[in-house]
Amino acid sequence: MRTSIATVCLSGTLEEKMLACAKAGFDGIEIFEQDLLVSPMSPEEVRALAARLGLTLDLFQPFRDFEGVEPQLLQANLHRAEAKFKLMTRLGMDMMLLCSNVGTATINDDELFVSQIRQLADLAAGYGIRIAYEALAWGTYVNTYQHSWEIARQVDRENVGICLDSFHILSRGDDPEAIAQIPGEKIFFVQLADAPVLSMDILSWSRHYRVFPGQGGFKLDEFLGAIARSGYAGIISLEIFNDVFRQSNVERTAVDGLRSLNLLQSQTAALLDAQGIGSALALQALPGGQKANGFDFTEIRTEDPEPVARLLAQLGFEFRGQHRRKPVQLFSAGGARIIINSQRSRGVTAAVSGFGVQVPDPAAAGERAVQLLARPVPRQHLRNEADLPGFNAPDNTEVFFGATGDAGGWEAEFGVHESGAAAEHPALIQCIDHLNLAQPWQSFDESVLFYTSVLNLQALPGTEVPSPMGLVRSQVLATGDNAVRLALNIVPHGLEEAIDRNHEYPEHIAVRTGDIITLARNAVADGMDFLHIPANYYEDLAARFDLEPQLLQTLQELNLLYDRDEHGEFLHFYTETIGNMFFEVVERRDGYDGYGAPNAPIRLAAQFERNRWSRH
CATH class of the missing domain: 3.20.20.150 (Divalent-metal-dependent TIM barrel enzymes)
Structure with a gap:
C-alpha cells in the first residue's frame, strides 16, 4: 500500500x-x-x-x-x-x-x-x-x-x-x-x-x-x-x-x-x-498479534537498591539472587517477579523502567513490533543467556517478550539464593495485577497506539480524575482476560518539570494478594511506612457502604481503601513513594474487576500532601 x-x-x-x-x-x-x-x-x-x-x-x-x-x-x-x-x-x-x-x-x-x-x-x-x-x-x-x-x-x-x-x-x-x-x-x-x-x-x-x-x-x-x-x-x-x-x-x-x-x-x-475479497491496494498483513498471557516481570531502575529491596521484603518478596555478570537483582513472591537494575542508574532514586510479558511466540511478537516501527532496546546478552526481544515505548519504558511455558526461564542467570532458613512470613502475593505509568501530555495518544498495536491490548473507556495538580486523564489497556493490565495516566500539562523536581506524579506497580489484611499487618510489623489516608475518607466510607464496624476500624487502622460494585469488593493500600515510584497491593473479592477509581483522588491528594510536607 x-x-x-x-x-x-x-x-x-x-x-x-x-x-x-x-x-x-x-x-x-x-x-x-x-x-x-x-x-x-x-x-x-x-x-x-x-x-x-x-x-x-x-x-x-x-x-x-x-x-x-x-x-x-x-x-x-x-x-x-x-x-x-x-x-x-x-x-x-x-x-x-x-x-x-x-x-x-x-x-x-x-x-x-x-x-x-x-x-x-x-x-x-x-x-x-x-x-x-x-x-x-x-x-x-x-x-x-x-x-x-x-x-x-x-x-x-x-x-x-x-x-x-x-x-x-x-x-x-x-x-x-x-x-x-x-x-x-x-x-x-x-x-x-x-x-x-x-x-x-x-x-x-x-x-x-x-x-x-x-x-x-x-x-x-x-x-x-x-x-x-x-x-x-x-x-x-x-x-x-x-x-x-x-x-x-x-x-x-x-x-x-x-x-x-x-x-x-x-x-x-x-x-x-x-470476506473472501481481494484488493488492488496491496495491503500488507502484520505477523499475528500475540496474546499476552501475563506479566513475566517488572523492572525498577535505581542507583541504590536498598530502599526498594526493603519495601519488597516488607511486602513478602524473597531475594532470589544477583545476576551473574550485571548489577541486577531478582526478587519474587508467588507469580510476581521484580528486577532491581542498577545499570545506567546514576542519579536515579527509583523508577519503573520496564516490564516483560509472556506470549506464545516471542520472535513473532518481536517481528510485529519491528514492522510497527517500535525502537528495539539495545541489550547485550551472551549465548547462554535468554534472548528477550525488547522495545522502547513512547515514554521510554522498556517492553520485553518472553515465552509462555518458559516463564522465568531467564531466572537461571541469577542462580539460586540459598537463605538457609524459611521466610518469616509465607508469601501472600499472587501476581502482578497491573502497572500504572505516567505519560507526558504530548505522547499520550502515541502510547495508546503503541500498546494496542505492539502488545495487542484493548483500550477500555477512559476516565478523568481530579487531583491537586490538575485533572488527570487515565486510560486502561488490557488483554481480554485481564491477564495484563496497564493504566496510562497523562501528566497534567505544565507539570513535567515539577515531576522531575519533586516526584509529584509517580508511577506504581500493583501486586495482587488473596489476604490483604494479613499482608498489611505483616508489613506493619516489619516497619512499612504506608501512605496515610485522612480520617474524612473513612467517615465517607461508612456513609456510602454498610460495613461491619470491625472491618471499618481495621481499614482505618491499616490505611486500607475500599470499593464495591455489583460484582464484588476491592481492598487496596499504597506504600510510601521512593523516587518516582511506589507499590500498591490489591485484593479482588468475588468478581470485582475495576481499579478502585473512586479512591484515586484520595490517593493523589494524600501523596501530594505528603510530598509537600517532605520538602519543608
Missing part, C-alpha cells in the same frame, strides 16, 4: 517535515499550501529535496471556495486557480484538492456547480493537472461524499474525480458502504483521520481533535474496506488537524502516523480476507 501524509499533521518547517516523513518511511507527502507559503525554499528546491529523499509529492491542497458563485467571482477564482496550476508545475505535482465551498457560495444549483467545475477542469487539463473534489462535512451546499460524487460524475472530465476523507464522512454518521459502488478510477485520493467520539460542532472537532487511525473511535478498517472494494489502487494518506501533534517532536509524530497506517492496513487485510 502506498502511504502519504499531509504536512499539516506535523510540527516544524516544511524541510523538517519532509525529512521526518522520509526517515519514518512514508512514500510521499501532501503539500499543505500554508507550509509552502512560509517556507524559504523555492518550489524548485522543494521538488529537488523530495527527489533526494525519495518522496513523491502527491497532492497540493487545499483550493477553497470555488463553485456556487456569481460569474464575476468565478473569473477571479479561475485566475487564482491558474496561478496555483503554474506553481504546481514548478513543484512537479499533478493533483489538486478542491474542497466544497464553505465561504463564498451563494447559489445552490448542482447544474451551476457542474458547469463551473468543468471550466476549472478544462483549465487544469492544459497543465496536466487532475482535480480531486472533496465534500467538506460543513460545506455550504455540498457536504456528503454521495453529493460530491454525483457532481464529479456529471462534470464528466477525465481529470476530475473525488477525494474521500474518513473524517468528513464518519463524523456525520454517513454510511461508507456506498463507496464500494463508485468506480475506483474516479476516486483520485483517500485521506484518513480518526477522532475520539465527542459531542461538539464538526468544524471544531475536525480542526483540533483528529488523531491517527487506531487512536479514536471510528471503524476505519470498515471504511478502508469499502475503499478497497471499489477497486481503488491509489495512495492512502493521513490528514490530521491536532493541536498536540503540531507541538510535538516531528520525527516521533511521523513514525506514529506510519505505525497507525501499518496497523490499519493489516486489520483491513484481515477483514477483507475473512
Whole structure:
C-alpha cells in the first residue's frame, strides 16, 4: 500500500517535515499550501529535496471556495486557480484538492456547480493537472461524499474525480458502504483521520481533535474496506488537524502516523480476507498479534537498591539472587517477579523502567513490533543467556517478550539464593495485577497506539480524575482476560518539570494478594511506612457502604481503601513513594474487576500532601 501524509499533521518547517516523513518511511507527502507559503525554499528546491529523499509529492491542497458563485467571482477564482496550476508545475505535482465551498457560495444549483467545475477542469487539463473534489462535512451546499460524487460524475472530465476523507464522512454518521459502488478510477485520493467520539460542532472537532487511525473511535478498517472494494489502487494518506501533534517532536509524530497506517492496513487485510475479497491496494498483513498471557516481570531502575529491596521484603518478596555478570537483582513472591537494575542508574532514586510479558511466540511478537516501527532496546546478552526481544515505548519504558511455558526461564542467570532458613512470613502475593505509568501530555495518544498495536491490548473507556495538580486523564489497556493490565495516566500539562523536581506524579506497580489484611499487618510489623489516608475518607466510607464496624476500624487502622460494585469488593493500600515510584497491593473479592477509581483522588491528594510536607 502506498502511504502519504499531509504536512499539516506535523510540527516544524516544511524541510523538517519532509525529512521526518522520509526517515519514518512514508512514500510521499501532501503539500499543505500554508507550509509552502512560509517556507524559504523555492518550489524548485522543494521538488529537488523530495527527489533526494525519495518522496513523491502527491497532492497540493487545499483550493477553497470555488463553485456556487456569481460569474464575476468565478473569473477571479479561475485566475487564482491558474496561478496555483503554474506553481504546481514548478513543484512537479499533478493533483489538486478542491474542497466544497464553505465561504463564498451563494447559489445552490448542482447544474451551476457542474458547469463551473468543468471550466476549472478544462483549465487544469492544459497543465496536466487532475482535480480531486472533496465534500467538506460543513460545506455550504455540498457536504456528503454521495453529493460530491454525483457532481464529479456529471462534470464528466477525465481529470476530475473525488477525494474521500474518513473524517468528513464518519463524523456525520454517513454510511461508507456506498463507496464500494463508485468506480475506483474516479476516486483520485483517500485521506484518513480518526477522532475520539465527542459531542461538539464538526468544524471544531475536525480542526483540533483528529488523531491517527487506531487512536479514536471510528471503524476505519470498515471504511478502508469499502475503499478497497471499489477497486481503488491509489495512495492512502493521513490528514490530521491536532493541536498536540503540531507541538510535538516531528520525527516521533511521523513514525506514529506510519505505525497507525501499518496497523490499519493489516486489520483491513484481515477483514477483507475473512470476506473472501481481494484488493488492488496491496495491503500488507502484520505477523499475528500475540496474546499476552501475563506479566513475566517488572523492572525498577535505581542507583541504590536498598530502599526498594526493603519495601519488597516488607511486602513478602524473597531475594532470589544477583545476576551473574550485571548489577541486577531478582526478587519474587508467588507469580510476581521484580528486577532491581542498577545499570545506567546514576542519579536515579527509583523508577519503573520496564516490564516483560509472556506470549506464545516471542520472535513473532518481536517481528510485529519491528514492522510497527517500535525502537528495539539495545541489550547485550551472551549465548547462554535468554534472548528477550525488547522495545522502547513512547515514554521510554522498556517492553520485553518472553515465552509462555518458559516463564522465568531467564531466572537461571541469577542462580539460586540459598537463605538457609524459611521466610518469616509465607508469601501472600499472587501476581502482578497491573502497572500504572505516567505519560507526558504530548505522547499520550502515541502510547495508546503503541500498546494496542505492539502488545495487542484493548483500550477500555477512559476516565478523568481530579487531583491537586490538575485533572488527570487515565486510560486502561488490557488483554481480554485481564491477564495484563496497564493504566496510562497523562501528566497534567505544565507539570513535567515539577515531576522531575519533586516526584509529584509517580508511577506504581500493583501486586495482587488473596489476604490483604494479613499482608498489611505483616508489613506493619516489619516497619512499612504506608501512605496515610485522612480520617474524612473513612467517615465517607461508612456513609456510602454498610460495613461491619470491625472491618471499618481495621481499614482505618491499616490505611486500607475500599470499593464495591455489583460484582464484588476491592481492598487496596499504597506504600510510601521512593523516587518516582511506589507499590500498591490489591485484593479482588468475588468478581470485582475495576481499579478502585473512586479512591484515586484520595490517593493523589494524600501523596501530594505528603510530598509537600517532605520538602519543608
